[in-house]
Amino acid sequence: QVQLQESGPGLVKPSETLSLTCTVSGGSITSYYWSWIRQPAGKGLEWIGRIYASGSTNYNPSLKSRVTMSVDTSKNQFSLNLTSVTAADTAVYYCAREAGASRYFDCWGQGTQVTVSS
Amino acid sequence: DIQMTQSPSSLSASVGDRVTITCRASQSISSYLNWYQQKPGEAPKLLIYAASSLQSGVPSRFSGSGSGTDFTLTISSLQPEDFATYYCQHSYSTPRTFGQGTKVDIK
Numbered sequence: 001q002v003q004l005q006e007s008g009p010g011l012v013k014p015s016e017t018l019s020l021t022c023t024v025s026g027g028s029i030t031s032y033y034w035s036w037i038r039q040p041a042g043k044g045l046e047w048i049g050r051i052y053a054s055g056s057t058n059y060n061p062s063l064k065s066r067v068t069m070s071v072d073t074s075k076n077q078f079s080l081n082l083t084s085v086t087a088a089d090t091a092v093y094y095c096a097r098e099a100g101a102s103r104y105f106d107c108w109g110q111g112t113q114v115t116v117s118s
Numbered sequence: 119d120i121q122m123t124q125s126p127s128s129l130s131a132s133v134g135d136r137v138t139i140t141c142r143a144s145q146s147i148s149s150y151l152n153w154y155q156q157k158p159g160e161a162p163k164l165l166i167y168a169a170s171s172l173q174s175g176v177p178s179r180f181s182g183s184g185s186g187t188d189f190t191l192t193i194s195s196l197q198p199e200d201f202a203t204y205y206c207q208h209s210y211s212t213p214r215t216f217g218q219g220t221k222v223d224i225k
Contacts, residue, residue, distance in 0.1 A: 035214070045162065045205060047214040060213040061119070094161055102168035103209035104152040108161035 002027035004095050004109035012089075012116050018082040022095030022109055029053050029076045033098040035105065036069065036080045038091040046091075050098060051078055085116045120144050120208050124217035130225040137193040139220045141206035146186045150210040153182055153191045156219075157202045165204075166191065196222070 008020035022034065036048040049059035051069040059067045063082070071078040082089060093114055097107040121144040131137050141151065149169040154162035164173045166182035169189055179194040193200055201224055206217040 044218050045207075045216040047216070050212070050214075058212040062213075096161075098209075100167060102150055102152075102171075104164055104167035104173075105154070105162070105207070106164050106167075106173070108163075111161050 002097065002107050004097065004107055006093060006095050006109045006112040008112060008114070010113055010115060012085055012114060013118050014086055014116055015084055018080070018085050018089060018114055018116070020080045020093055020095075020112065020114070021077050022079070024076045024078075024097075029071065029073055029078065033103070034071070034078045035096045035098055037094045037096055037105070038089075039094070039111075040088075040091040048080065048082075048093075087116050090114065090116045119213055120147060120210060120215055122206055122208055122215050122217040124204075124206055124220050126220060127218065128221040128223065130223055131196050132225045133196055133198055135196045135225075137196050137200075137222060139191045139204055139206075139222075141184075141189040141191070141217050143187045143189075143208055143210075147208045147210035149185050150208055151182075151184065151189045152207045152209060153180075154205045154207065155200075155202045156205065162205060193222075 003025045005023045012018045030053040033050045035050040051057045066083045068081040092111040094111045095109045096105040099106045123142045151169045153166040156162040170182045181192045203219045203221045
């Protein structure tokens with residue numbers, strides 16, 4: 001079965017760039033949309049954006065000016081870059097697969113905590 | 119953006135109770151509505167997709183209904199493992215948005 005695993009620094013300084021990678025195992029990265037979703041401690045879920053295997057992207061307008069996503073099909077990985085981070089970007093970051101004709105998040109990574117602090 | 123509003127924000131219930139959570143979209147989303155369960159320290163888990171389709175492996179005590187703007191998640195007989203937070207999410211358009219969550223705890 002498909003498994004997703006986030007990786008990247010757990011601590012990022014204010015004004016710097018948060019970079020995370022999600023590695024997909026047990027299945028191909030092609031033919032699906034792949035999303036990043038975050039959750040501040042004790043709060044709800046926020047969709048950051050998604051990328052298709054072709055490289056096509058959709059970003060949340062609230063973060064669009066700071067977000068870039070990329071995909072490496074040869075490594076079965078996709079990545080998130082979030083620039084100019086502040087404490088408000090501190091959260092657990094999840095990667096997830098969006099599947100099905102009606103589009104639902106059926107597979108999730110375990111999540112990785114990213115803290116923005118000097 | 120489409121806003122998703124869940125009610126209640128929290129509820130207390132006993133094992134065996136029937137529990138109903140509602141989700142309202144700020145505009146019609148047809149049946150593009152999904153439900154997730156999240157336990158502390160874990161990633162969300164898909165329960166229901168397309169408003170009423172049960173994800174494989176999810177117990178049949180979970181059911182979903184609705185279309186347009188109003189949706190419901192029902193747990194027919196609450197089990198100890200069901201105490202968690204539940205989120206609705208629309209997939210009608212981007213950006214995808216989630217409800218604020220409904221925490222179900224033990225009475």
